[in-house]
Amino acid sequence: MAVTGLQTSIFRYWSGPTGALRVEVAGVPGTLSISDYGTATSYAFTRAEAGAAVPVVNPVPITPKSGVVLGSTDASAAMALKDLFSGTVIVYVTYNDHRESTYSQAATLANVAAIVNAVRPLVKKVLVVCDHIGFGRLTDATAQANGAGAGIGLASSEIESKRQIQDSQALTTALLAAYPGECVDLQANLVADGYTQNVTVLGTVFQIVKLTILGDGTHPTTALGKAVEAGYMNNQLTSRGI
Numbered sequence: 001m002a003v004t005g006l007q008t009s010i011f012r013y014w015s016g017p018t019g020a021l022r023v024e025v026a027g028v029p030g031t032l033s034i035s036d037y038g039t040a041t042s043y044a045f046t047r048a049e050a051g052a053a054v055p056v057v058n059p060v061p062i063t064p065k066s067g068v069v070l071g072s073t074d075a076s077a078a079m080a081l082k083d084l085f086s087g088t089v090i091v092y093v094t095y096n097d098h099r100e101s102t103y104s105q106a107a108t109l110a111n112v113a114a115i116v117n118a119v120r121p122l123v124k125k126v127l128v129v130c131d132h133i134g135f136g137r138l139t140d141a142t143a144q145a146n147g148a149g150a151g152i153g154l155a156s157s158e159i160e161s162k163r164q165i166q167d168s169q170a171l172t173t174a175l176l177a178a179y180p181g182e183c184v185d186l187q188a189n190l191v192a193d194g195y196t197q198n199v200t201v202l203g204t205v206f207q208i209v210k211l212t213i214l215g216d217g218t219h220p221t222t223a224l225g226k227a228v229e230a231g232y233m234n235n236q237l238t239s240r241g242i
Helices: 081-085 095-099 105-119 140-145 158-178 186-192 223-239
Strands: 019-025 028-035 042-047 062-064 088-091 125-129 196-201 204-209
Touching (some): 105 158, 125 223, 158 196, 186 196, 186 204, 186 223
């Protein structure tokens, strides 16, 4: 059955061309899938088992019954909701906020709180992940002067670079205060383990995460970066007995 559109879409922040989850439509179990996301986006509902046609009124509620599978229209491997709800939600956001000229720490904290407050009644535990400060916070000239390739530094000026770095530091302090025991400070862990290097911006020395961790200066794209940051999150959860 073709699905012409979704009023509230679980695929809103989709990162791949295809995906699926198990759902129920008008009492009929099946799979809701998405294809060609971002180009010729299309949705489809496939019944789990053959049966008599069931008339539905448009719009019809679609009830999720599982988590989402990336990169496939087969939702059989999707985690059941009961398992998702008994797990931990990792809230790993805020990084891009600092690049906005209208950045407001209060607004970002409110956005994080909205996410945490929305999921807390549904899941057992929440982990808030703080920002890291990579070469992407530097101007391209400063990034290249400190060993990065062209295009890694994204700040428009040295003044903007320093603002982003200091805003990131201040936000981390605020998040740690807002979520004591439920927050992991990526930057502090990376500094402690020697994964940063000193870079001077407008006379101030900052510790910038090495490209061996944040391969593009912004994201943990390297195998080492993924393992290290995941390890910090795991350590924080383990310390809570999770």
